[in-house]
Amino acid sequence: DTAVSQTPKYLVTQMGNDKSIKCEQNLGHDTMYWYKQDSKKFLKIMFSYNNKELIINETVPNRFSPKSPDKAHLNLHINSLELGDSAVYFCASSQVSGGITFGSGTRLTVV
Amino acid sequence: GENVEQHPSTLSVQEGDSAVIKCTYSDSASNYFPWYKQELGKRPQLIIDIRSNVGEKKDQRIAVTLNKTAKHFSLHITETQPEDSAVYFCAASINTGNQFYFGTGTSLTVIP
Numbered sequence: 646d647t648a649v650s651q652t653p654k655y656l657v658t659q660m661g662n663d664k665s666i667k668c669e670q671n672l673g674h675d676t677m678y679w680y681k682q683d684s685k686k687f688l689k690i691m692f693s694y695n696n697k698e699l700i701i702n703e704t705v706p707n708r709f710s711p712k713s714p715d716k717a718h719l720n721l722h723i724n725s726l727e728l729g730d731s732a733v734y735f736c737a738s739s740q741v742s743g744g745i746t747f748g749s750g751t752r753l754t755v756v
Numbered sequence: 757g758e759n760v761e762q763h764p765s766t767l768s769v770q771e772g773d774s775a776v777i778k779c780t781y782s783d784s785a786s787n788y789f790p791w792y793k794q795e796l797g798k799r800p801q802l803i804i805d806i807r808s809n810v811g812e813k814k815d816q817r818i819a820v821t822l823n824k825t826a827k828h829f830s831l832h833i834t835e836t837q838p839e840d841s842a843v844y845f846c847a848a849s850i851n852t853g854n855q856f857y858f859g860t861g862t863s864l865t866v867i868p
Binding site: 675686690693695739741747748750 | 788790792794798799800801802805843845847854855856857858860861863
């Protein structure tokens with residue numbers, strides 16, 4: 646069983662489109678995250694949700710909106726995609742006093 | 757917020773030699789320091805972690821040291837093997853908030 650699963654694995658889309666990435670964790674963790682990894686491999690926190698409440702938003706453009714229907718899901722919706730949004734997006738989750746468990750990543754390519 | 761710096765950005769070692777990656781952090785409230793290994797095209801995976809009440813932790817060929825006074829922590833890999841080649845990330849976390857701040861990564865290449 647995959648602990649943190651995200652779909653799709655690959656996403657190729659045109660500029661201006663709207664897309665969503667889904668994430669689910671079956672670990673019972675309280676906090677879920679979205680990270681963006683750019684071509685330089687930097688891992689940048691985008692959002693984190695703790696018990697369905699947003700607790701971090703690191704100046705991400707408002708074209709990005711996280712949606713958490715319940716504790717086990719944190720989806721990422723992106724409006725009006727731009728070339729600079731091309732990256733690998735990782736969903737992750739954690740529990741208090743533990744490390745982060747990452748999903749397998751979604752490689753987004755905007756053309 | 758927390759600022760984590762990681763050095764070096766790239767590291768090449770001969771197989772069998774040791775590799776050391778160093779990180780510094782800025783927030784004295786950070787008390788949990790995990791290390792992640794990311795192989796090409798894969799997700800980052802936790803390989804070892806250390807908490808602020810411990811100065812050193814070892815797991816087979818990898819070890820982590822922590823100097824809370826200087827706000828330094830380091831990853832040591834001994835007897836390196838080609839399969840150790842990957843990008844390694846350090847991170848610092850304030851447990852109560854579950855906020856994780858990552859270093860900029862070190863690309864390690866082990867030359868056979």
